[in-house]
Structure formats: structure tokens, C-alpha cells
Amino acid sequence: xxFTVNLRxxxxxxxxxxxxxxxxxxxxxxxxxxxxGRNGAGKTSLLSLLAAFRKPTSGEVLVGGEPVWxxxxxxxxxxxxxxxxxxxxxxxxxxxxxxxxxxxxxDTDYAFALADRFEVPLxxxxxxxxxxxxxxxxxxxxxxxxxxxxxxxxxxxGMDAPTRDAFYKELLAEYMxxxxxxxxxxxxIDEVANYLEEVVIVDKGRIxxxxxxxxxxxxxxxxxxxxxAVDALGLEPLAEQRLGGTKSITVxxxxxxxxxxxxxxxxxxxxxGLQDLFIHLTAPQDRNGA
Amino acid sequence: xxxxxxxxxxxxxxxxxAGITAxxxxxxxxxxxxxxxxxxxxxxxxxxxxxxxxxxxxxAANGGKWFTAFVGGGFLFVLVPNMVATGLTRRELAVSMGIxxxxxxxxxxxxAFAGLLAERAYYGAMGWSHGIDANDAIAPIGSAAETAAFxxxxxxxYLVYFTAGALIGVASYRWEGAGWLLLxxxxxxxxxxxxxxxxxxxxxxxxAGFLGGAIGxxxxxxxxxxxxxxxxxxxxxxxxxxxxxxxxAKKA
Numbered sequence: 275x276x277f278t279v280n281l282r283x284x285x286x287x288x289x290x291x292x293x294x295x296x297x298x299x300x301x302x303x304x305x306x307x308x309x310x311g312r313n314g315a316g317k318t319s320l321l322s323l324l325a326a327f328r329k330p331t332s333g334e335v336l337v338g339g340e341p342v343w344x345x346x347x348x349x350x351x352x353x354x355x356x357x358x359x360x361x362x363x364x365x366x367x368x369x370x371x372x373x374x375x376x377x378x379x380x381d382t383d384y385a386f387a388l389a390d391r392f393e394v395p396l397x398x399x400x401x402x403x404x405x406x407x408x409x410x411x412x413x414x415x416x417x418x419x420x421x422x423x424x425x426x427x428x429x430x431x432g433m434d435a436p437t438r439d440a441f442y443k444e445l446l447a448e449y450m451x452x453x454x455x456x457x458x459x460x461x462x463i464d465e466v467a468n469y470l471e472e473v474v475i476v477d478k479g480r481i482x483x484x485x486x487x488x489x490x491x492x493x494x495x496x497x498x499x500x501x502x503a504v505d506a507l508g509l510e511p512l513a514e515q516r517l518g519g520t521k522s523i524t525v526x527x528x529x530x531x532x533x534x535x536x537x538x539x540x541x542x543x544x545x546x547g548l549q550d551l552f553i554h555l556t557a558p559q560d561r562n563g564a
Numbered sequence: 565x566x567x568x569x570x571x572x573x574x575x576x577x578x579x580x581x582a583g584i585t586a587x588x589x590x591x592x593x594x595x596x597x598x599x600x601x602x603x604x605x606x607x608x609x610x611x612x613x614x615x616x617x618x619x620x621x622x623x624a625a626n627g628g629k630w631f632t633a634f635v636g637g638g639f640l641f642v643l644v645p646n647m648v649a650t651g652l653t654r655r656e657l658a659v660s661m662g663i664x665x666x667x668x669x670x671x672x673x674x675x676a677f678a679g680l681l682a683e684r685a686y687y688g689a690m691g692w693s694h695g696i697d698a699n700d701a702i703a704p705i706g707s708a709a710e711t712a713a714f715x716x717x718x719x720x721x722y723l724v725y726f727t728a729g730a731l732i733g734v735a736s737y738r739w740e741g742a743g744w745l746l747l748x749x750x751x752x753x754x755x756x757x758x759x760x761x762x763x764x765x766x767x768x769x770x771x772a773g774f775l776g777g778a779i780g781x782x783x784x785x786x787x788x789x790x791x792x793x794x795x796x797x798x799x800x801x802x803x804x805x806x807x808x809x810x811x812x813a814k815k816a
Contacts, residue, residue: 318813327648327811344807350573350651356814360649362642375568376576376650419651 276303276454277338277352277423279324284333286319293319295479297333301457303422306449306469308487308548309459311476312556317459318356320476321425324457325354337423350377353421357428359412363401367394367411374415385418388444392437405432413441417448425457438462442469463549473548477556487548494546494554495528503539507532512554524554577656581663584643588635588664589671595631596675599624603679604686616692617702621683625676625718629725629758632672636665636726637733640802644737645811658803665726665799673719680715684708696762717761720791727798728754734805740812753794760787 279301286294294316301307311317322328323335326342326349335342342348361370371389374380389396392410394403403411409432416424426445430438446469449456458466473490475482485493494512497504501521509532511523524546528536536543546554571579589596603624607616640661647657684705687694694711695704705711728750735743761784 322811322813325649326653329808329810344653344655346573346653346656349653352651354649356649358814360645360811362646372568373646374650375571376580376647376652378571378573378576421651 275338275422277348278303278336279423279455280334280336280339281323282334282336284323284330284335286323286328287331292479294323294330297479297481299474299481299484301455301472301474303455304453305471306456306458308463308466308470308473309457309476310463310473310552315476315556316479317476318427321354321427321457321459324423324425325349325352327354351379351422353377353416353419353423354425354427355412355416355429357412357431358405358408359415361400361411364399366397366399367403368396370400370411371396371415371418374418377419377421379420381418381420384420385414388414388417392440406434406437409433410437410441417444420452421454423455423457425459427459428461430460430462438465442466445469463552464547467548475552475555482555490548490551491545493527494524494551495533496522496524496544496546497528497536497541498522498544499536499539499541503541506539507536507541524550526551526555577652577659578663580652580656581660582667584639584660584664585667585671588639588668599627600679603683607687607692608690611690611692616687616690618695618697619680619683619687619705621679622696625679628672628676629721632669632722633725633729633732635668636729637736638729639664640730640733640806641737644734644806644809648811654807654809658806661730662799665723665730669719669722669726673722676718676722677712677715680711681708684711717788720788720795721758721761723795724754724757724791724798727795727802731798731802731805734802734809737812738805738809750798757787757791757794761791
């Protein structure tokens with residue numbers, strides 16, 4: 275069984291500052307979600323509410339259809355892995371892994387196998403690990419939690435590229451073996467884009483967009499051609515660039531009719547990568563491109 | 565923690581409390597052994613050129629109060645983010661810490677009690693006087709029964725210190741940089757009751773036990789009752805701070 279997620283009119287304030295404002299969000303069970311947002315957008319705050327790390331100022335946070343706050347049967351099957359992990363730094367790696375057994379579902383053998391595969395030394399203390407190894411330890415504890423809702427919040431920071439690749443593959447293998455709900459919060463968008471089924475973009479404490487990956491992939495388009503022809507389409511650009519008489523614009527949506535007119539005008543239509551789309555969607559004031 | 569293997573959800577808070585106690589005793593076993601060795605070796609060394617009139621174990625046991633307070637506070641400070649992030653509820657953590665506090669205080673109290681009786685026999689065998697520094701005068705602890713009665717309160721006193729430490733620890737996690745200020749109301753209460761119970765100044769800033777002289781005449785039964793009320797009050801305050809504590813954001 276994997277968990278659904280429902281947020282109903284959720285607001286979280288730090289003092290007078292709202293980190294999340296009146297957020298409604300529904301996530302189906304058994305999918306891999308990407309949670310994207312700029313620094314300070316509210317991603318970590320959102321994940322903290324789902325893992326009961328924090329209590330919302332107002333609103334309702336449901337996981338698996340039940341309130342998550344102080345709900346042992348639910349939180350014991352929810353894992354939020356933050357960058358660097360929430361460890362006792364004086365503990366050994368072995369002791370840290372074993373403390374995961376507080377979750378009845380924790381797979382200790384799997385955790386030790388991953389530690390061996392990723393070459394995390396069991397006898398070392400956590401505070402003696404490099405940043406990369408510490409990230410790996412956090413990630414492997416998250417995978418071995420065998421939770422029904424697993425969230426990784428920038429957990430790959432510090433990992434080198436081959437390790438990140440191995441982590442994503444292991445995450446996917448674990449997901450295929452045991453379908454559950456996964457949320458990946460990351461700034462390395464293009465690295466994880468192929469693994470995502472749905473994407474949630476948070477901006478300034480609100481849900482800016484939530485759609486499946488195909489919708490995002492079909493959402494944006496880059497149109498490049500003679501400036502006059504591009505302007506004649508009358509599209510609202512997210513960003514634009516001009517080089518001599520050639521103009522390139524990025525649009526958030528391009529319907530079939532506009533696509534036909536563009537093709538007829540000799541304008542080249544290309545896809546927009548998820549990362550580029552994200553950049554444009556979260557920086558709407560930047561209309562002139564860089 | 566080997567005791568965590570095969571935990572079941574409905575009972576994990578109890579197993580965790582017992583497991584933390586076992587691990588803590590295991591972790592600090594050399595500290596405890598060192599206190600034992602020093603408390604018994606030091607008077608022997610001093611006896612080579614001076615009369616022994618005062619219990620060394622009394623100081624070791626008093627140091628144990630501070631040690632216990634640091635264990636209560638330090639463990640809770642570390643365990644809050646660690647355990648909540650591992651899927652434990654705050655209520656479960658509170659129960660685990662309660663069990664840990666009681667078991668730890670009983671264990672350390674039993675060691676303190678046994679150490680005091682052993683020291684009495686040791687002092688008797690060596691022909692030394694077994695006394696304490698009771699408000700600037702050395703007073704003998706007394707007969708074996710009186711020594712046992714004197715030491716019997718150690719578990720309860722340790723529990724008071726543990727709970728006070730836990731309160732300061734959880735407040736320090738919640739109100740980073742300001743939580744320790746709870747020492748201002750907590751320390752005089754704990755020190756005064758300690759002072760009243762033993763008719764002597766506790767190790768540390770003894771002036772903080774300024775109320776001890778006033779309540780020292782109320783009778784031991786009433787002071788023990790006050791200690792129990794204090795444990796309940798401190799535990800209730802720590803629970804209140806813990807029950808909706810937010811985990812701190814990670815810092816780069």
C-alpha cells in the first residue's frame with residue numbers, strides 16, 4: 275500500500291512570515307513526483323508538513339487519508355530524508371543504520387548491502403564522513419526505510435555524478451520492486467526529469483503548477499524564426515531573445531492552431547526542457563531573456 | 565541499538581526507552597568505573613599523610629546528579645530531531661524518555677546506594693570516619709541503617725536532576741539560544757530541595773539552594789513529597805514543550 279497526500283487550505287507561518295499560504299494539493303498514491311521551486315519557495319516547508327516535522331499554522335495535512343500529525347501508524351511509514359540526514363553525529367554509521375529499526379518496516383539487511391555497495395564505512399562516526407558519504411548514508415537510510423511515502427529533499431547534494439546516477443537507479447529499482455509514493459525535491463531538474471511522473475512547482479509559498487510530466491513536456495515550446503513572423507503569431511512569451519533579424523521566444527503553451535501557423539510561417543518549433551520551463555515559470559518578470 | 569531489532573509499532577516506545585537506558589549505561593560504563601575507582605583510591609592515597617573524615621563517594625554521587633542532568637538534557641536534545649525524523653511521534657518519544665529517566669535514575673541510584681554502603685564497610689575496615697560536609701561541619705553519616713536511609717533517596721534525587729536536565733534540553737532545542745534560561749527558575753527549586761534533603765549544599769553553585777535551609781525543617785517525608793511533585797511538574801513542562809516541537813530547518 276502506498277500513501278496518498280492531501281493538503282487542504284494549508285498555511286505555515288514562521289513568525290509573521292508565511293512559508294506556505296493556503297495551499298491545496300492532492301497527490302495520488304504510487305507515483306514519483308518532482309517538487310520544484312526556487313530557494314525559499316516553500317518546498318522544504320511543504321515536505322516538513324508531510325513528514326510531521328512541523329505542524330501547520332492552519333489547514334489539514336492528510337497522508338494515506340489520515341491526519342499525519344502525531345499519528346504513529348502513519349508517520350512510521352513516512353520518510354523525509356533531508357540533506358545530510360538527521361543523525362546523531364557522534365554515532366557510528368552502523369549504529370545510525372540500526373537506529374532506523376525504529377520503523378517496523380526498516381530493512382536492515384538492505385541498508386547494510388547499500389552501505390557496502392556505496393562504500394560507506396560502517397565503523398566510522400557520522401561526523402567523520404565526507405559530505406558525499408554522509409549524503410549517501412542519508413539516502414540509503416531513506417531507501418531502506420521501505421516507507422509508503424518517501425521524500426528526498428536535496429539529499430543528493432555532495433554526491434558526485436556517478437553516485438547520483440547510481441542513487442537514482444537504485445531509487446527506481448526499489449520503486450519498481452515495491453510501488454510507493456516518492457517525492458524528489460531537487461534543483462538538479464534535468465537529472466531527475468526522466469524519473470518523474472508528475473511535477474509540482476512551488477513558488478512564493480503557493481502551488482504554481484501541478485501536472486503530469488507529459489503535460490509539462492507539451493506545455494512549453496521554443497519558436498525560432500524571422501522576428502516579424504514570430505511577432506505576427508501574437509503569442510505571450512515567457513522569454514525572448516533576438517539575434518539580428520532572428521527572434522526566439524519561449525512560450526508556456528502552444529495550441530495546435532498556433533503550431534500550424536508557426537509551421538506555415540517557417541518558424542522552427544522546439545521543445546522546452548523541464549528546467550528551462552521551470553526557470554521561465556518561476557521568473558515571469560524576466561521577459562527579455564538573458 | 566540491538567534492542568531495536570524486530571520492534572512492533574504498539575510497543576516500540578517502551579522498548580526504545582529500555583534500549584536507550586541499556587545503551588547509555590553501556591556507553592558510560594567506563595565513566596562509572598572511573599568514578600568508582602577514583603572514589604575508593606583517592607582516600608587511600610590521601611590517608612598516607614592525612615586523616616580521612618569525609619566520604620569521597622558522596623562527592624562522586626553528587627557529581628552523578630549533574631551527570632544525570634546532562635544525560636537527560638543531552639539525550640533529549642539529540643534525540644528530538646533524530647527520532648522524529650525516524651518516524652517516531654513526539655508522544656512516543658516522551659514515553660521513551662520517561663522510561664529512560666526512571667530506569668537510568670534507578671540504575672545510577674542503585675550504584676550510588678551500593679557504593680555508599682561499600683564505602684562505609686571500606687572506611688570501617690580502614691578505621692576512617694565516614695562523614696559528609698554538612699553546612700560547614702563534618703557530620704558522620706551514622707550507622708549502617710542510617711547510611712542506607714541516606715543513600716536510599718539517590719534514585720529519586722537523580723530523577724529530579726534527570727527531569728530538570730530534560731526540560732532544559734528540550735527547551736534548548738526549541739528555543740535555540742534562549743532555552744537554557746529556564747535554568748533560572750529550575751535550578752533554585754532543584755538545589756533547594758537537594759539542600760533540604762541532605763542538609764548540605766549540592767555540588768555546584770550552592771547559593772542557588774538558598775531555600776533549602778528554610779524547608780529543611782519540614783521533615784523528610786514532606787521533602788520527598790515535594791521532590792515527587794517537582795518531578796511531575798518538570799516532566800509536565802518538558803512534555804508540553806516537546807509535544808508540538810518543530811524540527812529545525814537544516815543549515816548549510
